[in-house]
Amino acid sequence: MTRVASMALATAGALLLQGCAGWQSALDPKGPAASELAWLIWFFTGLSALVWVLVMIALVVPLMMRSRAQAEPLAIDAGADGRKLRVVMTAVGLTALILVGLTLLSFFANRTLAAIGSDASLTIRVTGHQWWWEVRYEDATPSRILTTANEIHIPAGEPVRLLLTSTDVIHSFWIPSLSGKLDLIPGHMNVLDLKADKPGVYRGQCAEFCGAQHANMGTFIIAEPRAKFDAWWNDQLQPAAAPTADEAKAGEELFLKRPCVMCHRIGGTPAGGTVAPDLTHLASRQTLAAGTLTMSRGNLAAWIADPQGIKPGSHMPVVELSGDELNAVVAYLEGLK
Amino acid sequence: MRAAVAMLLFPILVLAACQREERDTRPQSALGSGEQPTPVTTLEPGGQRASASDNKAASFEANAFHMSEGKRLFGWFNCSGCHANGGGGMGPALMDEKWIYGSSMESIHATIRDGRPNGMPRFGDKIPDDQIWELAAFVRSLGGNAPSSAAPQRNDDMMVHPSENRLPDAATLGKSP
Ligand SMILES: [Cu+2]
Numbered sequence: 001m002t003r004v005a006s007m008a009l010a011t012a013g014a015l016l017l018q019g020c021a022g023w024q025s026a027l028d029p030k031g032p033a034a035s036e037l038a039w040l041i042w043f044f045t046g047l048s049a050l051v052w053v054l055v056m057i058a059l060v061v062p063l064m065m066r067s068r069a070q071a072e073p074l075a076i077d078a079g080a081d082g083r084k085l086r087v088v089m090t091a092v093g094l095t096a097l098i099l100v101g102l103t104l105l106s107f108f109a110n111r112t113l114a115a116i117g118s119d120a121s122l123t124i125r126v127t128g129h130q131w132w133w134e135v136r137y138e139d140a141t142p143s144r145i146l147t148t149a150n151e152i153h154i155p156a157g158e159p160v161r162l163l164l165t166s167t168d169v170i171h172s173f174w175i176p177s178l179s180g181k182l183d184l185i186p187g188h189m190n191v192l193d194l195k196a197d198k199p200g201v202y203r204g205q206c207a208e209f210c211g212a213q214h215a216n217m218g219t220f221i222i223a224e225p226r227a228k229f230d231a232w233w234n235d236q237l238q239p240a241a242a243p244t245a246d247e248a249k250a251g252e253e254l255f256l257k258r259p260c261v262m263c264h265r266i267g268g269t270p271a272g273g274t275v276a277p278d279l280t281h282l283a284s285r286q287t288l289a290a291g292t293l294t295m296s297r298g299n300l301a302a303w304i305a306d307p308q309g310i311k312p313g314s315h316m317p318v319v320e321l322s323g324d325e326l327n328a329v330v331a332y333l334e335g336l337k
Numbered sequence: 338m339r340a341a342v343a344m345l346l347f348p349i350l351v352l353a354a355c356q357r358e359e360r361d362t363r364p365q366s367a368l369g370s371g372e373q374p375t376p377v378t379t380l381e382p383g384g385q386r387a388s389a390s391d392n393k394a395a396s397f398e399a400n401a402f403h404m405s406e407g408k409r410l411f412g413w414f415n416c417s418g419c420h421a422n423g424g425g426g427m428g429p430a431l432m433d434e435k436w437i438y439g440s441s442m443e444s445i446h447a448t449i450r451d452g453r454p455n456g457m458p459r460f461g462d463k464i465p466d467d468q469i470w471e472l473a474a475f476v477r478s479l480g481g482n483a484p485s486s487a488a489p490q491r492n493d494d495m496m497v498h499p500s501e502n503r504l505p506d507a508a509t510l511g512k513s514p
Pocket of ligand 1: 211217
């Protein structure tokens with residue numbers, strides 16, 4: 001191989017591995033579940049690679065050797081036959097041993113995963129919808145139950161328990177940096193425990209094809225220190241900020257008069273729809289429409305004016321608004337911190 | 338000669354079938370005026386309203402996508418709360434052959450948009466026009482009035498009655514109380 005080619009290969013390899021770091025990577029674990037899985041991935045890959053290399057050597061070496069011409073092809077050499085049989089049997093035995101070993105490893109890894117949430121401090125119900133995530137924080141006190149969408153805040157360093165289900169089709173919840181994936185199934189509840197070791201934002205993605213906008217069904221886990229998390233929860237429990245500016249007031253009125261109320265809830269107003277994301281604290285989120293757009297005034301206006309252009313097939317219809325009406329609604333929603 | 342006709346007809350039929358799945362998710366005039374033709378009479382004798390046939394009626398009626406969207410919205414907007422999945426409750430049954438205000442797409446659209454005097458709320462300012470047409474197409478499928486090739490199929494979850502594309506045609510089935 002020439003030097004240029006080997007340099008190119010090395011760079012390509014380095015670039016490929018670059019893709020394995022970042023906020024959404026199973027090979028860059030940020031919690032105990034993901035670490036356990038990353039270790040399994042590397043060990044399985046390493047061992048399989050070793051076996052593959054040995055098999056290739058065993059295959060290629062005899063091919064390269066010049067075979068001795070045999071005088072009597074049909075003659076039986078009991079010694080040589082026995083040797084061959086022993087080699088094959090040893091290889092079969094080793095294969096069985098390796099397979100059983102790997103099975104045991106994966107079994108014990110599963111036990112570790114299952115134990116992570118045994119003392120979970122927080123239970124969050126995550127419901128998959130085409131194509132967004134409903135997030136509900138459970139609490140024994142009804143007034144502390146909180147519903148939000150797409151972004152899941154958790155306290156860092158504490159195990160949390162996620163109860164996963166769906167209302168339409170099967171989705172799958174996957175935060176590669178924190179844990180393995182688990183399906184959300186209509187009429188069934190799955191339990192996923194995870195823990196983020198350090199504060200940070202970890203991206204996730206629906207991992208089961210669920211229709212036209214499956215690719216735009218992202219989610220985020222936002223791990224924060226406990227105090228900050230508690231403050232966030234208390235903030236989110238407050239009803240929506242009442243608009244003060246005239247434009248925003250007009251926006252609120254429009255929102256309540258138009259189809260928006262049929263689907264969306266805004267706490268503290270008569271808008272009580274529960275079939276679409278709760279907008280009570282919309283502007284406190286970092287993204288719009290399940291990670292499709294970043295939160296900004298422009299993107300908010302773009303989304304409301306033409307959700308079907310941004311996420312074709314999404315379950316938010318185009319609601320006809322004049323330019324002024326659109327501006328007013330956006331001014332109102334922008335203030336829902 | 339016959340073979341030629343058949344060969345000509347075949348692609349036409351195949352292309353016609355494509356409309357069944359056509360997915361128009363944007364209204365024709367995004368950001369348009371949104372003006373609705375207002376009803377001209379207040380009096381509606383228990384039959385067909387004198388409404389000009391709307392060309393949206395035909396395109397929504399035979400379209401599988403719009404009908405299944407209508408089915409989703411029927412649950413989302415709590416039509417079931419009063420009509421109980423079509424079987425009837427506080428509001429009349431929608432899966433029988435009896436229509437107080439007419440069975441055409443246009444009449445059902447008008448019912449949902451403007452409401453009816455004996456307890457049917459008006460949804461005209463709360464549901465975008467295309468979504469009303471989708472609901473109307475779905476309501477018709479409840480009584481077996483929609484082409485079964487386009488009516489919604491089995492749900493992913495449990496259903497209270499056979500899927501809409503298997504419901505018997507209420508009119509030919511005969512009597513209902
Ligand atoms: Cu999906």
